[in-house]
Amino acid sequence: MAEWLGLFQRFLKDFILGAGTTLELTAVGLLMGFLLGLGLALAKTFGPKWLRAIATGYIELFRGTPLLVQLFLIYYGLPSLGITLSQTLSAYLALGLNSAAYQAEYLRGAIQAIGNSQMMAGRSIGLSRWQTIQHVILPQALRLALPSWSNEPISLLKTTAIVFLIAVQDLMAKAKRAATITYNPIGSYLAVAVVYLVLVFALDALLKWAERKTKIPGFEINTKRV
């Protein structure tokens, strides 16, 4: 135990640095995923048939294949098509594209729950389709989606841990380095496991707080995963 604490102390600075990268990856992936995911959700709900098909295809493909394969395809595969991205950019892109598929499904659930009746109400007072989406549907849908959507940041934070496999210097990469230096892989990975737990708990607390803050009484759907 004392030995383990010693290891923790020795690499603490390294771990903090890695945790910073991990949080950056999470934040960028989440934001990219949200913007793209929102577009996908709107396309799938209100788009013409061909656009719906593209959105559905995108969502199914990205949810049906491992993130690791998507990451390798972007980092190792794209250069043969003439697109070369840095390790960090590849990681951002993979996380964002992947998260978009999941966020699209959370958002779509909420948009459909608001659905046609609100669209009809909006159109009846002379708003255009796009105006109705913008001023009537989205403000409601985004609040409604929050409880189920709040699974995504934590889930994404955990999935970032694979990007060390293309040598991005995240928390997991720091653990690997510590393992190589100390010849104590179990202790090193346990140490970052603790750091990940702290990050996950902190993020969870933050999300719960945000959920309470934005809650409108009597306005909710039950979509929280068990």
Next chain:
Amino acid sequence: MNFSSFIQYIASGTAYTLGVTLVALPSGLVLGVLFALLYVYGGRVVSRLMSLYSTVMRGIPPIVLLFILYFVMSGSVNLSPFWAGSISLGIISSAYQMEIVRGAILAVSGEQMLAARAIGMSTLEAIRYVILPQTLRLAIPPWSNEAAIVIKDSSLVYALGVPEILRRAQLISASTQQPFLAYISAAVIYFALVFIANRLLARLERRLTIPSNP
């Protein structure tokens, strides 16, 4: 080399991918059901322990847990990467499957338990003949989601050197200098596996549905 020979080469790694999945998923189910029963019916202390297990295991990235469990297992019982990786993934999945089964038990339990006790069944008999048959049916849709996750997470054992689909894609990409084609082929195979698994489980769900009037 063309696309179809790529697929052929990489598909030979499918046996490993399926192997990992077919070890991890059922072992995770057995542990998950056991833990869920302990959580719901196990008394205060056991219930707390199970809750802690679930929170900790689901709060740590699977790849981190995989490395910890792998090094623990290969250091103590000298398992091959395939077995150590598969069992580790099973243990990781057990925490998620436990939550699925627990949710289903809570949805069924209570009154059905009361009815079973009223005709003289013991708690264990009631769990076996009344609670579990309904719970497991109810758990199929979320469980099929978990099955897809385990298939996809099986790609993590790539990092342990198991020659599964992704590892094979990497090998052929190095030897042919065609990484894009290699990884696209891997993606296609994974997608097919997830797709087929979803279809099979949807069929199972339909077959096990209890009839009722609309």
Next chain:
Amino acid sequence: MPKPILTIKKLTKKYGNNVIFHDIDLVVNEGDTIVVIGPSGTGKSTLLRCVNLLTKPDGGEIWLDDLEITAKGADEDRVRQHIGMVFQNFLLFNHLTALENVKLGLTKVKHLPEAAAHEKALAELTRVGLADRADHYPGQLSGGQQQRVGIARALAMDPRVMLFDEPTSALDPELIGEVLEVMRNLSLEGMTMIVVTHEMGFAREVADRIVFMEKGSIVEEGTPDDLFYRPKYERTREFLWKITELYGKKEAKE
């Protein structure tokens, strides 16, 4: 001299400081049909659940024949086999057909061979008039049919006493009759029954004795004629007047 099957002495149940009922004394003789009435929230349902030990009483004794079932070390599962229970919301096993619902206790608790269990279960379903619904799942049956399966499931265990916990209050009015009909026949066959209900017509016609409970204790018990025409207490008269008024109006509307 009739023989008591069930004897309840000084039975008390509390949740924390909240007394559900206290010092209940009741003797049920072989073949008796006892109807328990009273305002909701007076502990009638809890009393029934205590009688077959689904809820643990906090004081007093319950005797089934010559055995104290509230004694320490009594085999609860065995006790419940001898006391049938019918629930307000049926509580059929949702994953089993009507026949399998009745059969489950026979094969798994009584360990009857498959063929014998099948035959017995079918006989019980016939007894409640549902032999033709044997292969239906609960979700395919009406509320009244579900409750009759619930009765058959309890009867199959050959209980000494049957407990009915508001068996018709979750049913649509047009389905109540078929369930009461089954219960009336059971009573005529000599089954010993305790029924908690608001169906005053049933109480008046079928009960050997009516027990009026209020605020956790028995106010008065006697024959239907005693309670309906010569109640000892004003409270009894008031309650019966109110409930009969309600019942009468419902009848007139139909």
